[in-house]
Amino acid sequence: MFELKKFRKKSPWILHFNAGGCNGCDIEILACLAPKYDIERFGMINTGNPKQSDILLITGPVTKRTRERLVEVYNQMPEPKVVVCCGSCASTGGIFRGMYNIEGGVDQFIPVDVYVAGCACRPEQIIDGVVVALGILEEKTKEIEKTIKLANKPVVEEDGQVNRRNMPAELTYETTV
Numbered sequence: 001m002f003e004l005k006k007f008r009k010k011s012p013w014i015l016h017f018n019a020g021g022c023n024g025c026d027i028e029i030l031a032c033l034a035p036k037y038d039i040e041r042f043g044m045i046n047t048g049n050p051k052q053s054d055i056l057l058i059t060g061p062v063t064k065r066t067r068e069r070l071v072e073v074y075n076q077m078p079e080p081k082v083v084v085c086c087g088s089c090a091s092t093g094g095i096f097r098g099m100y101n102i103e104g105g106v107d108q109f110i111p112v113d114v115y116v117a118g119c120a121c122r123p124e125q126i127i128d129g130v131v132v133a134l135g136i137l138e139e140k141t142k143e144i145e146k147t148i149k150l151a152n153k154p155v156v157e158e159d160g161q162v163n164r165r166n167m168p169a170e171l172t173y174e175t176t177v
């Protein structure tokens, strides 16, 4: 049986979401994909499908228009998943905080695992953040497996995904890092 969770750590799929920033941080994320940094050589792919993504990279502050889309995209991602805020806007609202159309930082609406500082954050910082996210992804996978084993249920993998829906209701939990 393929253990796809091993492959996930070696080749995480990333979803990029701009919640309402100035595009400065987005350009830095794209620079990570360009030949100079070329994170695709490590197996990372910037995918457009939340249902196939392991890591959510978010730039910009949350606006009134993007708030619902952000939560919807987050909910569509399978467990385990990691959220990385790129730049000060995504972390706190940044220079846009207090504006009429700004709701605030990402962590007001969905759980955030990694904060990457900077305005704009540099490609090296983004890559560092993704590496930290990979460690968290592995820990979350272990936590889910451990909880299922505690319930004396076999760890059921569906295409390599450990699914929380296989856990008894009393053992469901939210992972905090």
Ligand code: SF4
Residues within 6 Å of the ligand: 021, 022, 023, 024, 025, 026, 059, 060, 061, 086, 087, 088, 089, 090, 094, 095, 118, 119, 120, 121
């Ligand atoms: S942190 Fe700076 S570069 Fe990034 S979206 Fe905000 S204003 Fe733009």
